[in-house]
Amino acid sequence: MTKRTGVFVCHCGNNIAATVDVARVAKEMGEVEGVIFSKDYVYMCSDPGQSTMANAIKDNKLDSVVVSCCSPTLHEKTFRDVTEEGGELNPYRCEIANIREQCAWVHKEKPKATEKALKITRAAIKRVQNNQSLTPIGVPVTRRVMVIGGGVAGIQAALDLANAGLQVVLVEKNPTVGGHMIQLSETFPTLDCSQCILSPKMVEVSKNKNIKLLTQAEVQEVSGFVGNFKVKVRQKAIYVDPEKCKICDDCAKVCPTVVPNEYDLNLTPRRAIFIPYAQAIPATYTLDESACLGLNPVVCGKCADVCEADAINYDMRPKTIVEEVGAIVVATGFDLYGKENLGEYGMGKYADVLDGLQFERLCSASGPTGGHVLRPSDHKEPKNVVFIQCAGSRDPESHCAYCSKICCMYTAKHATLYKHHVPDGQAYVFYIDIRSGGKGYEEFVQRSMERDEVMYLRGRVSKVYENNGSMIVKGVDTISGKNVEIEADMVVLALAMQPSKGTADVAKTLKIGRDKDGFLAEAHPKLRPVESVTAGIFLAGAAQAPKDIPETVCQASAAASKVIQLLSKDELMHSPAIAKVRLSHCTGCEMCVQACPYGAISLSGPNAKASVNDVLCEGCGTCQAVCLRAAIDVKNITQMQVHDMINACLGV
Amino acid sequence: MANVQETAKDEPGFEPKIVAFLCKWCSSAGSDLAGVSRLQYPSNAVPITIMCSGSMSPMFVLSAFNKGADGVLVSGCHPGDCHYLKGNFYARRKIYLVQKLLQFIGLENDRFRMSWVSAAEGVKFAGVVDEFVKDVKKLGPQTRLKAKR
Ligand SMILES: Cc1cc2nc3c(=O)[nH]c(=O)nc-3n(C[C@H](O)[C@H](O)[C@H](O)COP(=O)(O)OP(=O)(O)OC[C@H]3O[C@@H](n4cnc5c(N)ncnc54)[C@H](O)[C@@H]3O)c2cc1C
Ligand code: SF4
Ligand code: SF4
Ligand code: FES
Numbered sequence: 001m002t003k004r005t006g007v008f009v010c011h012c013g014n015n016i017a018a019t020v021d022v023a024r025v026a027k028e029m030g031e032v033e034g035v036i037f038s039k040d041y042v043y044m045c046s047d048p049g050q051s052t053m054a055n056a057i058k059d060n061k062l063d064s065v066v067v068s069c070c071s072p073t074l075h076e077k078t079f080r081d082v083t084e085e086g087g088e089l090n091p092y093r094c095e096i097a098n099i100r101e102q103c104a105w106v107h108k109e110k111p112k113a114t115e116k117a118l119k120i121t122r123a124a125i126k127r128v129q130n131n132q133s134l135t136p137i138g139v140p141v142t143r144r145v146m147v148i149g150g151g152v153a154g155i156q157a158a159l160d161l162a163n164a165g166l167q168v169v170l171v172e173k174n175p176t177v178g179g180h181m182i183q184l185s186e187t188f189p190t191l192d193c194s195q196c197i198l199s200p201k202m203v204e205v206s207k208n209k210n211i212k213l214l215t216q217a218e219v220q221e222v223s224g225f226v227g228n229f230k231v232k233v234r235q236k237a238i239y240v241d242p243e244k245c246k247i248c249d250d251c252a253k254v255c256p257t258v259v260p261n262e263y264d265l266n267l268t269p270r271r272a273i274f275i276p277y278a279q280a281i282p283a284t285y286t287l288d289e290s291a292c293l294g295l296n297p298v299v300c301g302k303c304a305d306v307c308e309a310d311a312i313n314y315d316m317r318p319k320t321i322v323e324e325v326g327a328i329v330v331a332t333g334f335d336l337y338g339k340e341n342l343g344e345y346g347m348g349k350y351a352d353v354l355d356g357l358q359f360e361r362l363c364s365a366s367g368p369t370g371g372h373v374l375r376p377s378d379h380k381e382p383k384n385v386v387f388i389q390c391a392g393s394r395d396p397e398s399h400c401a402y403c404s405k406i407c408c409m410y411t412a413k414h415a416t417l418y419k420h421h422v423p424d425g426q427a428y429v430f431y432i433d434i435r436s437g438g439k440g441y442e443e444f445v446q447r448s449m450e451r452d453e454v455m456y457l458r459g460r461v462s463k464v465y466e467n468n469g470s471m472i473v474k475g476v477d478t479i480s481g482k483n484v485e486i487e488a489d490m491v492v493l494a495l496a497m498q499p500s501k502g503t504a505d506v507a508k509t510l511k512i513g514r515d516k517d518g519f520l521a522e523a524h525p526k527l528r529p530v531e532s533v534t535a536g537i538f539l540a541g542a543a544q545a546p547k548d549i550p551e552t553v554c555q556a557s558a559a560a561s562k563v564i565q566l567l568s569k570d571e572l573m574h575s576p577a578i579a580k581v582r583l584s585h586c587t588g589c590e591m592c593v594q595a596c597p598y599g600a601i602s603l604s605g606p607n608a609k610a611s612v613n614d615v616l617c618e619g620c621g622t623c624q625a626v627c628l629r630a631a632i633d634v635k636n637i638t639q640m641q642v643h644d645m646i647n648a649c650l651g652v
Numbered sequence: 653m654a655n656v657q658e659t660a661k662d663e664p665g666f667e668p669k670i671v672a673f674l675c676k677w678c679s680s681a682g683s684d685l686a687g688v689s690r691l692q693y694p695s696n697a698v699p700i701t702i703m704c705s706g707s708m709s710p711m712f713v714l715s716a717f718n719k720g721a722d723g724v725l726v727s728g729c730h731p732g733d734c735h736y737l738k739g740n741f742y743a744r745r746k747i748y749l750v751q752k753l754l755q756f757i758g759l760e761n762d763r764f765r766m767s768w769v770s771a772a773e774g775v776k777f778a779g780v781v782d783e784f785v786k787d788v789k790k791l792g793p794q795t796r797l798k799a800k801r
Contacts, residue, residue, distance in 0.1 A: 071684045072701075101687025102680075102699050106778070119698045155728040204674025511737065533735065597737040598705075620736035625746065637703060643715055649671050649698040649721045 002093070002129045006037040006062040007121065008053055010044035010069035012100055017042075017454060019104040021114040025068060029121055031331055034129050036060060044377060045075050046509055053079070054086025064093045064128045068121045072096040091132035092576070092636060097124035119649050126644035129638045134576035141227035141616050142326040143567050146171060148219055148506065149331035151179020152549060153541025153556040155201050160560035162210035166567060167294070169323050170205065172215045172503070176280035177202050179333050180542075183263065183357055183578040185364035185371075187549060188413040189444035195279065195366065202281040214321065215282060218502070222510055225598075225616050226536030227326045237316035240273070242284035244311035251285060251303035251312065259291045265358040267368040267376060273303045273312075282576045287312070309425045327536045330520060331556065334542035337392035337496035339397060345391060345493055346464040349499045351377040352471060353464060353491045356410055363417045375490055378469075382425065382489030385418055387411045388461050389431040392496035400496045402517055405546040407494035408435045412448040414492060419452040420521040427454045428486055430461050430475055438548070457484060464491055476557045497546040512537050520544045530559040538562055577636050578617040580622065585631035592623035592632050601632075668722035668788040672781065673712065674698040675705045675740070678729035678770045683773030693778040694785040697725060699727040704728065705766075706739025710750045713764065717754075717797035723763045723788035727780065740768075759796050762787040 007029040011017035017317040030038035037060045043049050044067055065087070066081045080091035099117040107113040132306055143166055150172030158170045170177070181187075184201075185193035224230045252271040261267035261619045263276040270276075272291035287524065293316050303313040304383040338354055339347035346353045352375050354362070365371035375382050389411050393397040408431065415427035434456075436442040447570040448454045459473060461475035471488045499518045507514050512532035513521035520539050525529040530538050540558040541552040566572070579592075579600070586609040593601045593610065600616035601623060603609060610623075610632060621634045633639055674680040680701045686693070702708060705728025716724045726747060734740040747766045754764055766779045 071687070073681065073684065098684075098699075098701075101684040103687075103695070105690055106693055107695045108692060109695070116695045116698055122702060123698070228732040300686075305766075513732075513737070533737070595706075595742060597739060618736055620704040620739050622704065622736065622739045622742055623704065625707050625709040625742065634703060634707065639709060639711070642700065642702070642712055645700050646671055646712060646716050646721075647719055649700060650669055650716065650721055651720045 002064040002131075003034055004061055004063045004243060005032075005035045005125055005129055006056055006060060006065045007035055007039070007125065008056075008065065008067045008069075009038070009040040009046055009121070010049070010067065011042045011106075012070060013043065013411075014294065016069070016104040019107055019110055019113045019132060020099055021110060021115040024114055025099075025117050025121055028118055029125065029621070029631070032122060032125055035125060036471050037062060044069050045078055050078070050082045050086065053082050055565070057083065057087030057089050062087070062089065064131060065089070066095050066097055066121060066124045066128055068097040068099050068117065068124070068152050070100040070502065071098045071102070082367055089466045092134040092413065093128065093131055094365065095128040095131065106401050118652065123648035126648045127637070127641045130638065130641050130644070133583050134635060136573040136576050137614050138571040139227050139574055140570065141572050142229075142324050142568055143167065143168065144308070144323070144325045145329065145563050145567070146229070146231055146323060146325040147329045147331060149179070149333055149541070150174075150177030150205075150213075150215070151333045151541060151552075152181045152198060152201075152239075153331035153333065153543070153552045155198075155205055155331070155358065156553050156556035157331060157540050157560045158211055159208065160202060160557050161203060161563060162208045164560070164564045166564065169325065169332070170213050171217045171219060172213070173218050174276070175215055175238070175286045176276050177213070177215065178203060178281070180357065181549060182277070182279075182339050183265070184360045185367070186413070186417060188409045189438070189440040191416075195364075199279045202279065206281045206283070213282060216286070217321075219248060219506065219509055220320070221392070228564070228615075229325050229536065231323045231328070231564045233321045233323060235319045235321060238284075238319050239287035239289070239314055239316050241311045242282045243282040243314060244309045244310045246311070247285065248308075248424045249285060249305045253304050253379060254301065254302040256302070257291050257293060259288070264361050264368050265536040267358060281506060285311075326567050327538065328510065329540055329556075329566070330506060330510065330512070330543060331451060331530070331540040331561060332503055332504040332543040334497040334546065337400065337498050339495070340345055342391055342495070344463055344494065345388060345461065345491065346466070346471065347493060350464075350466050350471060350491075351375075351495065352382070352489065354492050355495050356407070356414065359414050359492045361423065363414075373418055373420075380489070381422055383422065384426050384486065384488045385428070385490045385492065386471070386486055386488040387415055387427065387429045387492045387494065389429060389494045390474075390496075391493035400517065402546070403435065403477045403496075404497040404505045405435070406497070406548045409441055409444070411494045412436075412445045412454070415454040416448045416452050419454070427452070428488070429454055429456050431456060431458060432460070433458070438550075459484075497542060499543060502542060510534065510537055530555055530562055537567065571620050574615055575619060576632060577619045578614055579612045579619065579621070579632050579634050582631045582633070585629045587629055587631070589628070590597060591626045591628065595622050595626045597622060666789060666792060668696050668785060668790045668793075669720060670697040670723040670725060670785065670788060671711065671716045671721050671785035672694055672725040672727065673705075673708055674699050674701050674799040675702050675732045675735075678733065678734035679727035679767075679777065680724040681771035682773045682777040685787065686778045687774075688752075689774045691774060691778040693781045695779050701720075704734060704736050704739035706736060706741075708743050708746065710746060710753070713750050714797065717759070717763075717794060718799050720794070720798045722791070722794040723765070723784060725765050725780070725784055727767045727769050727777070730770055733770065734768065757796065759794070760791050762791060763794055
């Protein structure tokens with residue numbers, strides 16, 4: 001217990017002094033046991049206030065200090081710095097008593113507020129008198145980064161990081177990077193070709209010496225902590241050596257198995273050995289084990305026979321790769337809301353009811369129809385196309401409650417592109433309202449209405465059904481108040497965006513949170529939008545919330561810059577206010593081991609007693625609340641300290 | 653509950669002594685917001701900021717009553733939002749048991765309360781304290797667990 005405590009009571013101008021009798025607080029605190037110095041001052045955080053404090057610490061050889069002022073979130077750091085730098089005292093010997101936000105500002109009657117301020121300050125004194133001097137724990141960092149997900153978010157983050165000189169491991173579960181953006185034909189609001197702007201970045205990823213690309217790979221296990229993660233990645237066997245593959249297509253020509261091509265949203269077929277599309281990165285064929293007639297034993301073997309480059313090897317096995325990294329960026333993207341959920345729109349039932357991504361493929365020059373908008377059912381040019389917005393979005397009762405944000409824009413784009421492809425066709429859009437916030441966005445939507453004569457109908461569609469080869473779309477136009485029925489050749493649904501399929505697993509593996517809709521949760525919705533709650537893990541792209549490409553790229557670069565900042569030093573500082581075990585009391589019962597949210601406690605030593613990993617421990621105190629023997633405590637907020645504070649609060 | 657005293661001794665001028673344990677990340681931040689918004693609530697509850705509601709030992713509750721608290725409030729992040737991932741799930745289970753224990757001992761239910769207040773809920777924080785103080789006032793001084801000293 002310290003014996004020379006100093007107390008500094010701040011007036012905060014009139015903010016505190018108007019409701020709390022600060023002079024009385026200073027006087028009464030001066031009488032508390034162990035307090036040898038107590039003073040009130042008009043602005044403690046001002047320069048003269050800080051010097052007063054520093055000098056008082058030195059002149060009176062104070063061994064602990066309490067500043068009774070505003071919330072510790074504002075000035076704890078300030079006053080701890082003063083304690084250390086000016087007062088030459090360990091900063092952990094300084095505690096804050098919050099008598100502004102928690103007292104002066106919420107009460108009016110001065111005597112009552114003063115009574116409370118006395119209790120709050122006394123509690124802080126009791127606490128600080130049992131504080132220990134602590135030193136932040138320095139932890140060396142690994143200057144490598146893992147990026148999970150190779151969509152435009154992951155690509156952008158990886159390139160930014162690599163260009164800043166950091167080593168990057170980019171983990172993508174599909175055979176190629178590119179994500180959804182590579183499936184798009186043109187992009188709003190400028191209508192530049194998606195592949196033309198993304199392919200060069202994909203090539204850069206494959207060429208950059210600082211980037212190690214692992215495709216067909218997924219993260220399995222993560223251990224460690226900020227600065228020092230150990231990640232186990234499992235990579236599927238692809239049975240083709242990318243170094244040798246010449247992309248000649250000889251193998252696919254002989255492969256007898258035909259399955260739908262995911263890249264074209266199942267609108268085209270592919271073989272079991274395939275390349276998703278010509279510009280895929282890595283540029284190699286890959287053998288889809290699940291479609292192949294059999295590898296163990298080899299049933300067909302035709303592809304290996306024809307491969308002149310000798311690139312095919314049926315003996316490849318999945319690999320487990322362990323990577324050590326200092327930080328992780330999660331960019332696992334989105335998936336469209338399951339079509340099975342939208343039976344009322346005939347999705348999955350009628351060949352000519354498509355989702356937005358399928359429509360992108362129909363518009364794309366590299367798509368199944370060579371860039372002509374043709375109906376999948378009979379390859380005829382559709383003359384009436386109905387686009388339905390908010391399909392699955394903004395419907396808390398039956399679907400997703402949130403707005404998917406980008407569908408208004410891409411529907412306007414689809415209608416426009418459709419008119420470019422079929423100038424004599426008519427596009428209809430059912431919408432709830434149009435959300436077109438963004439540079440050039442509103443103008444884009446207006447142009448689709450005026451120049452391309454897209455007919456916008458405000459209202460919901462109740463039903464889509466087939467009649468004589470056409471789709472009948474029934475809905476209401478709430479503006480005219482009339483029921484409408486449109487005979488359409490094709491229906492395109494702007495399905496809600498949802499977190500990509502494996503997001504829940506990824507979040508669990510990485511121990512990061514998700515929001516109520518399943519998207520990855522940011523540490524703070526306004527001030528820390530690219531950080532997860534777990535230190536050292538950052539978020540980028542549509543995995544965090546629905547967003548378009550510009551916003552995705554922004555967030556990816558922001559996440560990269562946060563990582564660069566984090567890894568710019570050789571050591572990270574970890575708070576020393578962590579748990580400590582009293583070995584004499586510990587029975588090794590393992591209650592704390594199970595309770596610790598960070599897996600920071602293990603049994604060790606000859607008597608198998610609890611031992612805390614200094615770096616993993618975050619100091620939450622969950623352990624100390626479960627220990628029946630009071631054998632574990634968080635430094636500087638031990639149970640004894642809390643009991644002392646309770647007494648002080650009750651005036652005992 | 654048979655063993656709960658039905659003693660509404662609303663003594664005039666009685667100002668209950670309350671200890672409010674607030675988790676640093678949510679409820680304490682919520683109380684700061686109440687302050688910044690200049691909301692007004694009774695001054696009876698004296699806050700103790702703890703790292704997480706999960707660090708709330710049942711002993712703290714008993715100790716507060718033993719030292720003469722008329723009411724004890726524990727407030728943490730909403731379930732699922734704990735800064736330390738799952739501390740408040742532990743808190744919730746533990747608090748439930750403490751409640752049962754206190755009932756068993758014969759302490760009125762309204763003297764002990766758990767609430768979930770996020771950093772954005774200044775208004776809720778002020779409301780929680782306001783209501784709690786009112787409820788405890790109705791019960792009068794707590795003598796059941798208070799040490800005779
Ligand atoms: C129909 C449609 C049209 C659109 N049109 C436009 C437009 O015109 N303009 C515009 O700005 N935006 C448009 N968008 C939005 C754009 O597609 C997204 O903003 C962008 O794709 C988001 O990028 P991302 O990298 O976050 O996610 P994604 O593109 O989804 O990429 C995520 C990547 O992560 C990989 N992955 C997922 N889980 C894992 C895992 N567990 N391990 C490893 N890898 C994993 C995926 O395979 C994928 O490669 C459109 C979207 C749709 C649906
Ligand atoms: S320390 Fe806090 S209370 Fe004191 S003057 Fe500065 S801001 Fe105001
Ligand atoms: S304080 Fe929290 S993080 Fe540290 S050992 Fe205890 S339970 Fe684990
Ligand atoms: S940090 Fe608030 S309840 Fe755990």
